[in-house]
Amino acid sequence: MSGFFADIMWSDIGLATLDTLVMVSVSLVLTVLIGLPLGLALFLTGPGQAWERRWLNVALSAAVNVMRSLPFIILLIVLIPVTLALVGTSLGVAGAIVPLVAGAAPFFARLAEAALREVDRGTIEAVQALGATTRDLVLRALLPEALPGLVAATTVTAITLVSYTAMAGVVGAGGLGDLAVRYGYQRFQTDVMVVTVALMIVLVQILQMLGDRLVRRLSRR
Amino acid sequence: MIRLEGVHKRFPGAGGAALDGVNLAIARGEVFGIIGRSGAGKSTLVRMINGLERPSAGRVTLDGVDVAALAPADLRALRRRVGMIFQGFGLLSSATAAQNIALPLRIAGTPAREVAARVAELLGMVGLTDHADKYPAQLSGGQKQRVGIARALATRPDVLLCDEATSALDPETTRDVLALIAALNRDLGLTIVLITHEMDVVRQVCGRVAVLHAGKVVESGATVDVVLDPRHAETRSLLAEEGGAPSYRHSFAGEIVRFTARGEAAAGPLISRIARETGTEIAILEGRVGHLGDTPYAQLTLGLSAGNIAAARAALAQAGVIGA
Numbered sequence: 330m331s332g333f334f335a336d337i338m339w340s341d342i343g344l345a346t347l348d349t350l351v352m353v354s355v356s357l358v359l360t361v362l363i364g365l366p367l368g369l370a371l372f373l374t375g376p377g378q379a380w381e382r383r384w385l386n387v388a389l390s391a392a393v394n395v396m397r398s399l400p401f402i403i404l405l406i407v408l409i410p411v412t413l414a415l416v417g418t419s420l421g422v423a424g425a426i427v428p429l430v431a432g433a434a435p436f437f438a439r440l441a442e443a444a445l446r447e448v449d450r451g452t453i454e455a456v457q458a459l460g461a462t463t464r465d466l467v468l469r470a471l472l473p474e475a476l477p478g479l480v481a482a483t484t485v486t487a488i489t490l491v492s493y494t495a496m497a498g499v500v501g502a503g504g505l506g507d508l509a510v511r512y513g514y515q516r517f518q519t520d521v522m523v524v525t526v527a528l529m530i531v532l533v534q535i536l537q538m539l540g541d542r543l544v545r546r547l548s549r550r
Numbered sequence: 551m552i553r554l555e556g557v558h559k560r561f562p563g564a565g566g567a568a569l570d571g572v573n574l575a576i577a578r579g580e581v582f583g584i585i586g587r588s589g590a591g592k593s594t595l596v597r598m599i600n601g602l603e604r605p606s607a608g609r610v611t612l613d614g615v616d617v618a619a620l621a622p623a624d625l626r627a628l629r630r631r632v633g634m635i636f637q638g639f640g641l642l643s644s645a646t647a648a649q650n651i652a653l654p655l656r657i658a659g660t661p662a663r664e665v666a667a668r669v670a671e672l673l674g675m676v677g678l679t680d681h682a683d684k685y686p687a688q689l690s691g692g693q694k695q696r697v698g699i700a701r702a703l704a705t706r707p708d709v710l711l712c713d714e715a716t717s718a719l720d721p722e723t724t725r726d727v728l729a730l731i732a733a734l735n736r737d738l739g740l741t742i743v744l745i746t747h748e749m750d751v752v753r754q755v756c757g758r759v760a761v762l763h764a765g766k767v768v769e770s771g772a773t774v775d776v777v778l779d780p781r782h783a784e785t786r787s788l789l790a791e792e793g794g795a796p797s798y799r800h801s802f803a804g805e806i807v808r809f810t811a812r813g814e815a816a817a818g819p820l821i822s823r824i825a826r827e828t829g830t831e832i833a834i835l836e837g838r839v840g841h842l843g844d845t846p847y848a849q850l851t852l853g854l855s856a857g858n859i860a861a862a863r864a865a866l867a868q869a870g871v872i873g874a
Binding site: 449451452454455456457458459460461462465469470473474476547549550 | 638657685
């Protein structure tokens with residue numbers, strides 16, 4: 330066994346893992362910060378909802394669909410000029426954040442919208458009947474009621490981001506995906522491929538477990 | 551206090567009108583029932599009183615104020631004066647009983663210390679002091695509705711709207727919740743508008759009732775009059791649906807008379823006296839005896855066989871009302 334892994338640069342693996350963790354966590358935070366308001370807007374402007382705005386709803390929905398219909402690998406390339414303008418580089422961890430968030434935020438917004446739709450219609454109406462403003466409704470009823478669903482959506486998004494970061498490796502983003510492509514694929518270093526894949530599997534398992542645990546703790550139904 | 555004037559409601563895409571020219575006046579301090587089948591428009595009607603629905607035409611006024619014409623902030627203020635409880639309770643599943651009851655107070659911006667005191671008082675009022683920290687999923691249906699009632703009363707409204715509030719509850723719990731609603735009317739002077747499809751609910755708490763059928767009020771008046779002397783076929787049909795034990799009137803050989811008495815006559819030994827005085831055999835085939843509000847009543851299907859049937863009919867007609 331030690332022979333098979335003898336040529337691995339473990340410090341490179343460590344750095345790549347750290348890069349992946351940084352990319353996933355930073356882009357996850359930004360994704361939720363952008364995707365949650367977007368999901369709320371999609372929900373609230375929808376037909377029969379508290380802030381019904383037909384055309385805004387149609388426009389938001391179309392915009393989200395456009396972003397969601399691009400395969401992430403294409404989005405990575407299409408967004409290079411935008412990334413350059415925003416962060417000055419399209420390479421490395423910093424360069425990856427923009428496409429990662431652009432790919433994940435619309436995805437998260439749809440999941441958040443679905444979680445909000447799960448909130449009991451009768452509960453929403455009851456809270457409105459109490460004299461709630463839309464703000465009260467969102468902060469005191471919708472978000473607390475949808476919280477388990479939103480946490481589950483965040484878990485799914487985090488895992489999606491792990492795979493996105495690996496793809497971002499192809500265009501020079503760094504991280505485990507980058508390592509797998511450059512060493513594992515292009516230099517035929519199967520040992521590196523095995524290790525990076527194993528690390529990503531562990532990462533996904535841990536994320537899912539943490540998410541499930543949190544959802545269970547938050548559920549009151 | 552609450553007036554509906556020529557109220558129409560048509561939902562886009564729906565065939566007929568949900569409400570078709572409804573006029574009603576509900577007085578301060580009364581318990582007013584609106585009964586009808588599902589689809590009769592009663593839910594739509596009650597939702598107009600706190601502006602959850604807007605009439606397509608006509609006006610709904612509360613103390614003379616047109617509800618649909620209010621600016622959003624004024625509508626929210628009105629909603630704090632109008633409590634509402636629901637068939638599905640509408641509680642936050644993520645909040646405890648106490649937190650649910652506190653919600654309207656927080657929305658109204660009540661200081662935290664006052665919220666705690668008021669919530670404790672309300673929990674006591676609905677008998678849930680020991681369940682303050684339970685989540686709705688840990689409570690029974692009756693307890694959930696009590697939380698709903700406490701929440702509806704938190705901002706000290708003067709109107710309580712009950713939208714099929716007991717329809718999800720078993721008969722015994724229904725009685726308890728209705729008794730609580732009646733007590734709130736008596737003790738707090740709360741005006742209560744209650745919608746239901748069950749005549750028994752009307753019988754138990756409503757002083758007056760309107761019968762809604764296909765978006766129209768087909769009959770309204772004091773509960774005692776509507777229940778004992780229904781004029782419209784829909785009312786009769788709603789009353790008939792209450793069922794009761796299967797009767798043996800169909801196998802009875804003799805004259806069958808429907809008889810309704812109210813007041814003191816109904817409370818006394820009326821049938822036995824008439825049987826004795828006219829020398830007639832009187833069988834009671836079906837019947838309901840009790841009181842509606844303060845009025846005792848007896849509503850019976852009688853079978854007259856041997857004896858002086860004509861004299862018995864005359865005596866019955868004198869004591870009450872007879873029908874076919």
